[in-house]
Amino acid sequence: MNNMLPAELATELSVLLGAEGWRTDDGALEANAQDNSWRHQRPAAVALPTSREQVQALVRACRRHRIALVARGAGTGTTGAAVPLEGSIVLSFARMDRILSIRPGDRCAVVEPGVLNGDLQHALSAHGLFWAPDPSSADICSIGGNLACNAGGPRAVKYGTSRDNVLGLVAVTGSGDIIQCGGAYTKDATGYDLTHLLVGSEGTLALIVEATLKLAALPVAQAGLRVLYRDADAAAQAVSRVMGQPVVPTRLEFMDARSLQLLRLNGADVADAGAMLLIEADGDHDTLPYLLQALATAAEGDGMLALDVAMEGAAREKLWAARKALSPALRSVAPGKINEDVVVPVSRIPELVAGVQALAREHDLTIVTFGHAGNGNLHVNILYHPDDADENARAHAALPKIFALTLALEGTLSGEHGIGLAKRDFMAQAFTPETLAAMRAIKAALDPDGILNPGKVLPTAACPRPAAAVTAGSTIDGNHRARP
Structure with a gap:
């Protein structure tokens, strides 16, 4: 396939962005x-623009030439949402990295x-404030990336995800128009809620060039409980009890027996148990102290082995x-991880x-489960050896069953990682055809030529683009240029 850009476009963007902002070198x-x-x-x-005006000009140029644009933050996502397509241009926001204002009086x-x-949290701490989302890559991930996939983290159980902590946006649509929605206020009953629509859209609807973020005051004091249980079922039942009483925990993390075993193998001081919260x-x-006592009382019950308090x-x-050591520890089990x-x-x-435990037995696989139980958001890690053809096949056969189980339990495919490429083809199981058609209609309205991160989020098989987009000449071919 041809990975070359039209010479006219390359020249235009080189002049627009300059040598530092237009890169075609191998590195x-x-x-x-x-x-x-x-x-x-x-x-x-x-492309590495430095202003919203450059982003707008870039989108308009790519639209004229029907070239796909894939927005990128720090590249810490896990679903392939920021992976470019052949013949596409990556739009990196690495040079649009300014904290424009911190407004303590408006908590934004x-x-x-x-x-x-991480840089934002450091700047906010001087004002006694923080931004709630704290994904595992918090020190190195970008705010734009957090907003793109609606990132969360352990604190989300009390403070919410990225979507719950953004007040307003400025974005460039696939038409090359700059739109503004929301602002430095927490109540808004004016028109459609485009702010929350764009958060979690993974760069498929518009490119966020500015965000007004909702802030919270740093807590005066924090304390934690470590609770060990006989088995995973006892711990899971305790999660329901904890979340069913009035005190909302700041964090509520679940780890199964295999998780605890891995922690011990990697030197962590964790007792042998069936599960831990x-x-x-x-x-x-x-x-x-009163909040902690309420949580401890709810955590107690059948199957609890021990409860420790850490101030x-x-x-x-x-x-x-x-807890943070757990994900790296998975590498000691197998090189492949879903x-x-x-x-x-x-x-x-x-x-x-x-x-999940039943599927692990059925497919003779190691499946490690842990995560943000207070939101019902668990990370199911299927571990396997890619060079073992049989084990590889069993791992990938178990994956759709994980999703089917989740949907049967009234759940959803992703809590914070997003859809990207990894889960795109399962979207047809999660939503009715009518719901997907509504999503495609929104995509066509904001990105009529389909140039923004095409092929991500929405399934493509047996799912034709809206007729208006096709007649506009927007079907992306193998080279990711539109065919008339």
Whole structure:
């Protein structure tokens, strides 16, 4: 396939962006060829704009030439959403990385999409504030990427995901128009909610060039509980009890027996048990003990083996260090990993855990389950050896059954990783044809020529684009240019 851009377009964008903003060298192409899904495809070029006006001009130029644009933050995503298509241009927001303003009186910050989550948190801490989303890659992931996939993290159980913590956006649509929605206010009953529509759309509807983020005050005090259980079912039942009482934990993490075994093999001080919950609360020094007691009371019950309290300091940090060490520890089991972040209603977590354990036995696989139980969001990790053809086949045969189980339990495909390429073809199972048609109609309205991250999120098989988009000459071919 041809990976060359039209000479006229290349010249136009080179002049627009300058030598630092228009890259076609091997180093730049390779650096932007994959995300953390390990899918790989080199783009035709990498564009690094520094302003919304440059983004707008870039989109308009690509629209005229029917060239696909794939937006990219820091490349920490796991679903292939930022992996370019052959013949496409990667639009990297690495140079749009300014914190434009921090407004403590309005509890908001205005940022460009390339700002790193960790850098923002550091800047906000001086004001006694923080932005709630805390994915595992928080230090190195970008705000634009967080918004693109609606990232969450352990704190989401109390403070919500990215979508819950954005107040307004400025974005460039696939038509090359700049739109503005929302602002520095927390109540808004004016028109359609485009802000929350764009968050989680993975760069398929518009390119976010500025975001107004909702901030929260740093807690005065925090404390955690480590609770061990006889088995996963007992822990899952405890999750339902914890979430069914009035006190909302700041974090509520679940780890199954295999998770605990891995932690011990990697030197963590974790006792042998069937499952573990890490529960955290925050508040002030006067109220925190009462909050913690309420959570501890709910955590107690049939199957509980032990409960330890960790107040602020080294003991609490040790708890969360164990949790953060879990994902890297999976590499010691097998080089292949299918990591899905499915979600079910909290009351159905026991059924999800039991179903996953049954699938592990059925397919003779190691499946490690842990995650953000307070939101019903569990990370189901299927571990396998890719060079073992039989095990490889069993792993990939188990995957659709994981999704089928999740949907049967009234759940959804992703809680924070997004859809991208990895789960795109399962969307037809998660939504009715009518619902998918509504999504395609929105895509066609905001990106009429289909140039923004084509082939991601929405399934393509037996799912033709809307007639209006086809007649506009927008069907993307193998070279990712539109065919008239």
